[in-house]
Amino acid sequence: xxxxxxxxxVLLYFSxxxxxxxxxxxxxxxNFTMEAKQYRSFPNIFESIYTNGKALVAIAxxxxxxxxxxxxxxxxxxxxxxxxxxxxxxxxxxxxxxxxSKATDYPFAGxxxxxxxxxxxNDVLIGYPPFQHLERVKVAEIGALAWFCNVDFxxxxxxxxxxxxxxxxxxxxxxxxxxxDLVDDISCH
Numbered sequence: 001x002x003x004x005x006x007x008x009x010v011l012l013y014f015s016x017x018x019x020x021x022x023x024x025x026x027x028x029x030x031n032f033t034m035e036a037k038q039y040r041s042f043p044n045i046f047e048s049i050y051t052n053g054k055a056l057v058a059i060a061x062x063x064x065x066x067x068x069x070x071x072x073x074x075x076x077x078x079x080x081x082x083x084x085x086x087x088x089x090x091x092x093x094x095x096x097x098x099x100x101s102k103a104t105d106y107p108f109a110g111x112x113x114x115x116x117x118x119x120x121x122n123d124v125l126i127g128y129p130p131f132q133h134l135e136r137v138k139v140a141e142i143g144a145l146a147w148f149c150n151v152d153f154x155x156x157x158x159x160x161x162x163x164x165x166x167x168x169x170x171x172x173x174x175x176x177x178x179x180x181d182l183v184d185d186i187s188c189h
Contacts (some may be wrong), residue, residue: 016153017043021061024048024149024156026185031178032057049082054140054172055179056086056161059186064148064155079159083142086161087120091139096121106145109187113147124165139165149188156188 023036023046032050043063050057058079087095098119106115120140125132145158162179163172 016065017063019063020044021046021063021154022152022188024059024061024154024186024188026050026057026182028185029057029182032182047079050182051086052175052178054090054161054163055175056083056159057179057182058082058159060157061188062155062157063153065153079157080144083144083159083161087140087142090161091120092122094122095139097142108145108147111147111149111188113145116144118142118144120161120164137165139163143183145183147188152188154188156186158183158186 020038021044025048029050032052032055034048034050036046036048038044038046045063046061048059050059060079084097087097098121099116100119101115101117103115106113108115118141119138120142121136122139123134124137124139126135126137127133141162141164143158143160143162146155148155160179160183162176164176166173166176
C-alpha cells in the first residue's frame, strides 16, 4: 500500500510539471515578428521571441511550484544568450554589457518580480569633421524580469533589448517606447 501511495504521488508530480503552460504574451505585438515554440516538456517551458530591428523581447513561461531563484536560472541563461546575441548582431561585437541595477522586489503586473537592468555601451564618433571625438555611449538597454503567477503555478521570465541612443532618430525612439510598452503589457493570466 505504501508503494502504491508513493507511486501516485510521483505520478501526480510528473503530470503537474508536464502539464502545458498558458503562454504569457502581450496583447499589442503587431509591429514585432513573433517566433514561438515549446522549449521543454518537463518541466513544461514555452518560449516566445518578439523581434523588430534593434529591439527584442524574449518570454519564457515555466511550470513551477514556487519562486526559488534556481527555478529562474535555466530560463535566465537561455534568454540571456538570445539577448546578448541580438545585441552583438544589432549593435556591434565590441559592445560592453554592464549591470546597472538589480531589484528583488520590483512590482510588476500585480506581482513581485526580480528585475535586472544592463547597459550596453559602445564607443561612438560624435561631431562633424574635423571636430569629431570618440565618446562612450549607452546604445541599448537589456532588461530581465522574472515573477511567479500564484494562480497558474507558472513563472514568467522576460528579457528585452531596447535602443537607448537615438541620435535624433525618431524611429529608434518610437521603437524604444514600443518595446517598453510591449514588456509592460505582458501578463500571465
